[in-house]
Amino acid sequence: MLKLLSKNLLRVIDGALYGFVGPFSVLYIIPHFLMNIVPVHTEGGFGIPVLKIAGIILMWLGAVLAIWCAVLMCSFGKGTPLVTSAPQKIMSRNIYGMVRNPMMWALFLVVLGEIFTYGHFILIIWLAAMCRIIYLVVVNYEEPQLERRFGESWDEYCKSVPAWFPNFGSSKTEK
Secondary structure, three states, X not given: OHHHHHHHHHHHHHHHHHHHHHHHHHHHHHHHHHHHHOOOOOOHHHHOHHHHHHHHHHHHHHHHHHHHXXXXXXXXXXXXXXXXXXXXXXXXXXXXXXOOOHHHHHHHHHHHXXXXXXXXXXXXXXXXXXXXXXXXXXXXXXXXXXXXXXXXXXXXXXXXXXXXXXXXXXXXXXX
């Protein structure tokens, strides 16, 4: 019982550390650093109040999506987003039945929201760079690792669930 409790506690701590180091850096530290080093001062929402509000909504949607994905990983995948305590099962439930990389959509939504909220053009460059970095990590590291770990079941999952653009028409459910 104590071993199970400590294992679950470590998963929670690992997930929290990942959340602080990974997304916090990508979504807060780097954008604010970039906005501070570029001497262009812009108006929030590019001067359009509704864009600023839309940006805030997008950031919250991204945050909710990221939390939802993490909860699914902990609950159904028996792991966390952190590589060292990755899910033990292929995540094919809920949002993972529509798109293989929903966490990447969460990051995208938050940074897009930051672009609208802060109205800073350097964040557009950061969004493009971040998307490229994410693509390279997923294609060159994450997916080959998952293919080695899960084999044929991973191949089947890849055939039925798109990597980047969600298929809202049907959702594969875990059996």
